[in-house]
Amino acid sequence: MIKFWFFIYNLLIVPVTFSSVQVLSLFNNKIRRGVTGRKASWYRVKRFRQKYPDQEVFLIHSASLGEFEQAKPVIRGLKTNRPDAMIIASFTSPSGFEHAEKMPEVSLMIYLPFDTYFRTRRFMQILKPKKIIFVTYELWPNLIMNAKRHHIPSYLMSARIRRNSSKFLPFVSGFFKELYRLLDYIFAVSEEDKNSVYQLIGSVPIGVLNLGDTRYDQVIERARMTVQIPKIFDRRFVMVAGSIWPQDARHLVPVIRQLHQRYPDIAYIIAPHEPNDYALESFEDQFSGNGLSVCRYTHTQHFPVNETIVLIDKIGILAELYHQAQLAFVGGGFRGSVHNVMEPAVAGIPVIFGPAYHNSREAEQLVKTGGGFTCGDAPSLYMLISKLIEDEPFYLRASQSAQQVILDNLGASARTVKAILEND
Numbered sequence: 001m002i003k004f005w006f007f008i009y010n011l012l013i014v015p016v017t018f019s020s021v022q023v024l025s026l027f028n029n030k031i032r033r034g035v036t037g038r039k040a041s042w043y044r045v046k047r048f049r050q051k052y053p054d055q056e057v058f059l060i061h062s063a064s065l066g067e068f069e070q071a072k073p074v075i076r077g078l079k080t081n082r083p084d085a086m087i088i089a090s091f092t093s094p095s096g097f098e099h100a101e102k103m104p105e106v107s108l109m110i111y112l113p114f115d116t117y118f119r120t121r122r123f124m125q126i127l128k129p130k131k132i133i134f135v136t137y138e139l140w141p142n143l144i145m146n147a148k149r150h151h152i153p154s155y156l157m158s159a160r161i162r163r164n165s166s167k168f169l170p171f172v173s174g175f176f177k178e179l180y181r182l183l184d185y186i187f188a189v190s191e192e193d194k195n196s197v198y199q200l201i202g203s204v205p206i207g208v209l210n211l212g213d214t215r216y217d218q219v220i221e222r223a224r225m226t227v228q229i230p231k232i233f234d235r236r237f238v239m240v241a242g243s244i245w246p247q248d249a250r251h252l253v254p255v256i257r258q259l260h261q262r263y264p265d266i267a268y269i270i271a272p273h274e275p276n277d278y279a280l281e282s283f284e285d286q287f288s289g290n291g292l293s294v295c296r297y298t299h300t301q302h303f304p305v306n307e308t309i310v311l312i313d314k315i316g317i318l319a320e321l322y323h324q325a326q327l328a329f330v331g332g333g334f335r336g337s338v339h340n341v342m343e344p345a346v347a348g349i350p351v352i353f354g355p356a357y358h359n360s361r362e363a364e365q366l367v368k369t370g371g372g373f374t375c376g377d378a379p380s381l382y383m384l385i386s387k388l389i390e391d392e393p394f395y396l397r398a399s400q401s402a403q404q405v406i407l408d409n410l411g412a413s414a415r416t417v418k419a420i421l422e423n424d
Contacts, residue, residue: 009141009175014116021114025033033094034111045127045228048088048108050379056085059129061112063138064096064311070158071118071135072103073217076332088127115140124150127262131420133157134183142319153184153423157416158214160189160361161196167307168200177201189213190361209419212412213362219342220410222319226314229320231309233267237326237389242318243273243339245332246282251334251378253286256373258382260292260308263389269321271312273331273339280311322347326395328387329381333357333374346406350388350398354382362405371402 025032040047058078062068068089087105090112091097097111113119120142132147132211161167167176177200182184185207188194194210201208232238241252256268272279280296287294300312312318319388320343322328328344333354341363344351351372357363366372375381388395 001174004183005031005175005178006145007142010117014114018114018116026188027224030094034092037094037097038113041113041202043057045123049126049128057127058082058085058087058130058131058133059090059127060133060135060139061090061092061140062096062100062135064091064093065099067099067135067138067167068096069212069218069283070215071133071146073214073221073413074124074133074157074388074416074420075103075105076124076174077413078420081417081421085130111344112140112143115142117146122378124152131155133420136160138182139179141179142180143180148182149242149273154182155185155187155420156180156183157187157420158189158412159197160193160301161184161200163192163196165196173200174349185209185419187211187337187419189412206417211415211419212409214413214416215342215362216409217411217413219319219346219406222343223323223346225255229317229403230268231324232297232300232303232305233324234304235265235267237263237265238324239265239327239329239385240269240318240321240325240344241329242272242322242344244329245335245336246279247272247275247328248331249283249286250331251354251381253283254378255290255308255385256287256309257290257383259385261264262386267307268309268390269312269325270309271321275293275311275313275315280313283309283311307401313373319343322349325349327385338363341372342406345371345402346401348403350395351402352384361411365405369401369405371400371405372400373398376399 021031025035045077060071060075062071076417079087088108088109088110089106090110090282092112100109111121124146129152131153136158144154167173180201181204183206186197188197189209189212191210194208197208246304259266270283287309294305294311295305296311297315322344326349326363328349328351330339330341330351330353332339333356336356336361338357341351341353341360345366351366353363353374355376357372357374363372367374373384
């Protein structure tokens with residue numbers, strides 16, 4: 001059966017995808033950067049192997065920046081336990097490759113080549129990795145097939161497969177079943193995901209373990225390593241609204257107006273998901289004429305500020321801003337999928353989000369334990385925030401519950417590193 005899917009993948013999917021990318025790169029700058037970056041990566045890999053011809057290499061592949069963040073504590077653990085090994089981090093997306101933080105533990109950062117059979121075979125012959133570790137979702141069939149043929153063990157860490165995943169759809173499930181069976185080890189983030197893996201692949205000699213989610217370790221580590229930024233407000237109560245989309249703003253903006261009338265001393269930090277001029281000007285327009293003073297973060301000369309609202313027009317500081325707040329609203333939940341709720345939770349503050357949060361298991365955990373809350377409209381959002389402001393025991397229970405969710409899930413990175421190195 002694997003030969004059938006391998007034939008379909010290489011005869012239909014690969015040529016169509018490859019041709020589409022080449023054509024779209026003529027019109028899309030992001031795709032063009034990816035194509036150019038892959039060409040440059042070939043030379044970087046060759047130079048690397050010429051310089052270190054016999055060095056042992058672990059290849060860790062992340063689709064984008066989020067997966068790389070998840071891999072960081074494992075990368076640190078591998079390098080600590082195997083300082084002689086060299087770690088190469090590969091990416092698919094330009095957003096991951098271009099914005100990933102340079103880690104001293106990583107010897108080389110590259111784009112993974114297009115997943116054609118001959119390109120990946122050549123890549124493996126040049127790089128000669130000892131192990132290949134995929135993060136969470138993205139698997140490349142030809143790369144895994146060539147790893148199998150070169151007797152290179154492949155791992156999928158922090159694996160997630162939800163019960164309603166498209167991987168279980170008719171016909172498609174046959175492809176993913178064979179693809180996952182090509183792996184040597186699969187490390188799931190929960191017992192539920194472990195069962196989903198078995199439901200997909202059936203009974204085969206693959207090491208499937210529930211080792212937990214490494215993101216919890218990374219969010220703690222990031223909280224410890226953040227560079228201190230000036231305190232924006234010197235007030236008793238500050239609310240951060242992070243990763244906000246226009247769909248979130250439609251509910252959030254009228255609530256902030258109402259809250260300001262009732263609680264004029266509360267301050268707000270708003271970080272649009274895409275902090276371009278259009279998004280920032282939209283917020284400025286919506287708050288003008290309501291007695292709310294607004295400024296942009298990078299335009300501010302002195303901290304703390306006297307304005308009521310600060311708009312974040314800088315990338316990379318949101319996680320730290322949660323530590324300056326008493327309450328967080330995380331965007332995406334009114335758009336289709338909530339964003340990162342772990343960063344405010346590790347700061348020990350209650351987390352609020354819209355109704356579309358079931359894409360996030362940690363958001364589900366927060367709701368279950370009382371550290372997170374979901375609201376379906378502006379009136380319910382206003383009532384909840386008011387209760388958190390006025391009911392101190394309720395607020396303190398929510399704060400403690402939010403941080404406890406993070407603390408209860410630590411240790412996955414150490415277990416993952418141990419499992420990878422045990423199979424040397």
